[in-house]
Amino acid sequence: MKDTGYETLVSFDAVTVAYNGSPVVDDVSFEVGKGEWFGVLGPNGAGKSTLLRTAVGGTITGGGISIAGSGMHAVQGKSRAHLVAYVPQRPVFPIGMSVFDYALLGRTPHMGPLATESRSDVTIVWEVLASLGLTSFAERDVASLSGGETQRVSMARVLAQRAPVLVLDEATAALDIASQHEVLELIDSIRIENGIAVVSAMHDLTAAAQFCDRVALIDQGRLRGVGSPKEVLREDLLREVFEPTVRVIDIEGSQVIVSMRDKERR
Amino acid sequence: MNAARPASTRLRWWWVVGAAGLLVGSVIVSLMVGSFSIPIGGVLGSVVDRLPFVSVDAGLDDRAEAILWQVRMPRIVLGVIVGATLSAAGAAYQGVFRNPLADPYLLGAGAGAGLGATLAIAYGPDSAGWLIDPLPLAAFVGAIVGVVLAYVLGYSVRSGRTAVTLILAGVGVAAFLTATQTFLQQRNSETLREVYGWILGSLATGSWADVRLVVPYVVISLVVVFAGRRLMDVLAVGDVEASSLGVQPRRVRLVLVAFATLGTAAVVAVSGLIGFVGIIVPHTVRILTGASYRIIVPLSILVGGAFLVIADVIARTVQSPYEVPIGVVTAFIGAPFFAIVLRTSKGVGS
Numbered sequence: 001m002k003d004t005g006y007e008t009l010v011s012f013d014a015v016t017v018a019y020n021g022s023p024v025v026d027d028v029s030f031e032v033g034k035g036e037w038f039g040v041l042g043p044n045g046a047g048k049s050t051l052l053r054t055a056v057g058g059t060i061t062g063g064g065i066s067i068a069g070s071g072m073h074a075v076q077g078k079s080r081a082h083l084v085a086y087v088p089q090r091p092v093f094p095i096g097m098s099v100f101d102y103a104l105l106g107r108t109p110h111m112g113p114l115a116t117e118s119r120s121d122v123t124i125v126w127e128v129l130a131s132l133g134l135t136s137f138a139e140r141d142v143a144s145l146s147g148g149e150t151q152r153v154s155m156a157r158v159l160a161q162r163a164p165v166l167v168l169d170e171a172t173a174a175l176d177i178a179s180q181h182e183v184l185e186l187i188d189s190i191r192i193e194n195g196i197a198v199v200s201a202m203h204d205l206t207a208a209a210q211f212c213d214r215v216a217l218i219d220q221g222r223l224r225g226v227g228s229p230k231e232v233l234r235e236d237l238l239r240e241v242f243e244p245t246v247r248v249i250d251i252e253g254s255q256v257i258v259s260m261r262d263k264e265r266r
Numbered sequence: 267m268n269a270a271r272p273a274s275t276r277l278r279w280w281w282v283v284g285a286a287g288l289l290v291g292s293v294i295v296s297l298m299v300g301s302f303s304i305p306i307g308g309v310l311g312s313v314v315d316r317l318p319f320v321s322v323d324a325g326l327d328d329r330a331e332a333i334l335w336q337v338r339m340p341r342i343v344l345g346v347i348v349g350a351t352l353s354a355a356g357a358a359y360q361g362v363f364r365n366p367l368a369d370p371y372l373l374g375a376g377a378g379a380g381l382g383a384t385l386a387i388a389y390g391p392d393s394a395g396w397l398i399d400p401l402p403l404a405a406f407v408g409a410i411v412g413v414v415l416a417y418v419l420g421y422s423v424r425s426g427r428t429a430v431t432l433i434l435a436g437v438g439v440a441a442f443l444t445a446t447q448t449f450l451q452q453r454n455s456e457t458l459r460e461v462y463g464w465i466l467g468s469l470a471t472g473s474w475a476d477v478r479l480v481v482p483y484v485v486i487s488l489v490v491v492f493a494g495r496r497l498m499d500v501l502a503v504g505d506v507e508a509s510s511l512g513v514q515p516r517r518v519r520l521v522l523v524a525f526a527t528l529g530t531a532a533v534v535a536v537s538g539l540i541g542f543v544g545i546i547v548p549h550t551v552r553i554l555t556g557a558s559y560r561i562i563v564p565l566s567i568l569v570g571g572a573f574l575v576i577a578d579v580i581a582r583t584v585q586s587p588y589e590v591p592i593g594v595v596t597a598f599i600g601a602p603f604f605a606i607v608l609r610t611s612k613g614v615g616s
Contacts, residue, residue: 056510081512094502096557098275101499108500109512114493116560119269126268139274161511 009034009068009197010055010165016062017050017221025051026221027063032214034164035195037188039202039212039229043242047221048201049089052167055199056086067165081109085158089169089201091150093142099153100138103129106160128159132186148179155186159194166191168200172207180204184211205257209233217241229255277561285568289346292575296342299579301586302333309334336474344472344480345578346571348533349543351484353570354563355526356544357551358491361498361559362519363429369544370530373436373523374412376541377443379534382408383464384447388454401464402479402535408443409531413523415439428505429519466591467540469578476536487529491563494522498559540574542596546604547573553607573600 010032017025025047032038040048054060055072057080065072067083075083085106093102106128107121129135132152137145142153151171158166171187172180184207191198202208208215209229217225217232219241225232233255238246242259249256297309304326311324312334326334355370363372371377386404413436420435451461497518500508505515534540547570548562555561577595584590 053506056506058506077509077514078512081510084510086507086510088504088506092502092504092507094557096552097499097502098272098556098558100272100275101558104271105500105503105511111496113497116496117271122271123269138272 007034008032009036010199011066012051012054012063013065014063015051015054015060015065017047017054017059018061019059023061023221025054025218028216028218028221028223029063030216030223030226032165032197032199034197035191036213037191037198037200037211039200039208039215040218041202041205041208041215041232042218042224046218048218049169051218052086052169052199052201055084055165055167056080078109081161081163083163084165084167085161085163086167087154087158087169087171089173091154093145093150093153095141095143097142098138099134099140099142099145099156100125100129102142102153103134103156103160106157106162109161124162125156125160128156131159132156147175148182151175151179151183152186155183155190159190164195165197165199168198170201170203173203180207187211205233205238206255209255209257233257275556275558277564281555281561281565282568285565285572289568289572289575292572292579293342293346296345296575296579297334297338299583300333300338302330304330304334340474340477341469341472341578342575343477344536345469345575347477347480347484348469348537348540349547349574349577350567350571351487351529351533352540352543353547353566353573354488354491355530357548357559357562357566358494358498358522358526359544360548361495361562362501362522363433364502364504365429365433366549367545368433369541370526371440371539371541371544372433373416373527374439374443375409375527375530375534376412376539377440377447378412378415379405379409379531380465380539381443381447381450382406382411383538384450384454384457384461387460387464388450388457402476405464405538406531406535409534410527412439412443413527417520417523429515432519463591464538467538467593468581468589469537469574469592470582470589472536480532480536483532484529487525487532488567490525491522491529492567494518495559495563498522498563502557537592539593540596541593542600543570543574546596546600550604550607 008031012028012030015025015028016023028051040051042048055065067075072080103125104117104121107117107124110121111117129138132155134152134156145153172183175183187198188211190196212229214227215229215232216223217237224241225237233248235246235248238257245260247258247260249258294306294309298304298306308324308326308330311322312326312331314320315322315324352370359368359370359372360366382404383401386401390400416432416436416439419439420432423431451458497513500511500513501515501518508515548566551562551565551569555565577592577599580599581590581592581595
């Protein structure tokens with residue numbers, strides 16, 4: 001089991017998001033340490049995306065978030081963008097925009113409102129592209145890339161942002177298992193090299209068990225468990241939240257979570 | 267480490283030189299041709315002669331000088347201003363709404379100006395001897411009122427205050443204002459011809475006074491749209507991501523729409539509703555050079571000025587001594603040209 005002695009960087013404190021009185025996220029609290037990978041898990045519609053968006057200016061109706069000791073209500077706009085970088089579930093890749101220009105968007109919080117990029121912004125983007133093996137892609141159209149390539153380009157943008165917290169909403173949705181693994185390893189190495197805290201919503205529970213230091217399990221907006229993958233990804237809890245046929249199998253000390261088909265129908 | 271952006275993502279100097287050359291060339295040709303033709307030597311000589319510390323004998327008589335400086339030059343300068351402003355405003359609207367079909371009239375500026383002009387023509391008092399001509403003022407106010415109404419309506423919608431809500435509000439406001447305008451126009455059929463002529467747009471009455479009238483608004487508008495070109499690239503990734511990058515999409519949209527509308531209202535006030543320029547010019551530039559507004563905005567300003575001057579030459583020569591409405595020309599030559607650009611382009615970035 002991974003050591004989780006991280007110093008706290010992000011804390012979600014009784015975060016509630018309600019639309020027209022009905023809560024989508026209900027009283028969720030957890031803390032994420034510096035350099036920690038924190039997974040937010042749960043069924044479709046559990047409120048994972050809504051919860052993550054509260055960290056980047058999304059609606060929040062109760063509770064609060066603080067990052068590096070400052071409350072998010074005090075930290076808005078550009079100052080918040082210096083602290084938190086975000087990749088949505090389905091990032092928009094504008095047709096005709098080059099990989100270089102897309103990565104350069106990450107420098108936006110570091111530029112004046114009407115200024116253009118400085119030499120150091122350009123240098124940082126080149127460094128980031130090189131570190132991700134994307135140098136030769138710099139002039140490619142982002143809309144023409146494959147699924148795995150676009151994920152790397154997303155990473156280039158958020159790395160150029162140089163924020164200590166990275167919020168990822170389903171970074172690997174719609175990728176094959178090899179590409180998914182590659183992207184998750186990439187995120188892991190970025191996190192370790194740069195000491196970045198990663199908060200990511202994930203669908204794949206097995207991958208979450210392998211990559212996350214700690215996870216939170218959310219169902220219908222409520223926190224059902226928080227802790228190490230071993231503590232949270234238990235058969236009894238997963239059966240309650242997902243479906244009664246979930247099995248947790250141990251392979252080489254890591255949990256593999258599968259949903260078994262009814263025997264009679266196999 | 268490299269501190270320069272990749273070559274293909276730069277605003278290349280030969281594009282700027284080419285677009286500026288197109289603009290200068292179209293202005294010179296436009297100064298030469300007409301019912302009274304002036305040789306190129308006369309045009310260039312007379313322009314150089316007007317520069318400080320330089321004296322050249324252009325060989326033009328008083329009549330030619332008067333035609334050049336009091337008739338053609340103000341009209342052409344106005345054409346450059348109108349074309350540049352409508353193109354920049356079109357690019358700004360397309361950028362902030364992430365919608366290729368957006369043009370400067372999208373939120374009701376055109377319909378509002380049309381209603382204002384119709385009111386002034388049909389009900390305005392005889393303006394002879396007035397200090398201010400009520401027609402451009404009414405069109406200017408109408409354009410701004412149209413967009414303000416669209417904004418108020420769009421932001422009064424409680425759920426989902428997005429760019430799409432705003433566009434829908436604009437469509438609604440424009441339809442209402444156009445209906446009102448049409449109704450007034452039908453009730454005052456004696457002014458039908460004048461109203462219709464205004465709506466189709468024209469530079470025929472362009473004077474130095476018109477140029478002086480619009481220049482302050484146009485300069486402010488172009489400066490703001492130009493300064494906002496990088497923010498339009500940020501908006502291209504959508505509101506949620508843009509705000510995660512520290513940009514406030516609604517505020518950026520409001521500011522850019524406000525200043526694009528200010529410029530549009532000013533030029534519409536003196537030239538009527540010249541259509542198609544705001545769509546075709548930014549798109550042509552986009553297809554030929556790339557999708558970044560860092561490139562599209564400055565080139566659209568230059569190419570837009572040239573395009574409208576060329577359209578105006580055709581408008582005033584093809585059926586001489588009569589004039590074809592310039593809005594007809596912009597669409598008639600613009601649409602086939604645009605089709606050729608679309609067909610021959612390999613697709614941006616591919």
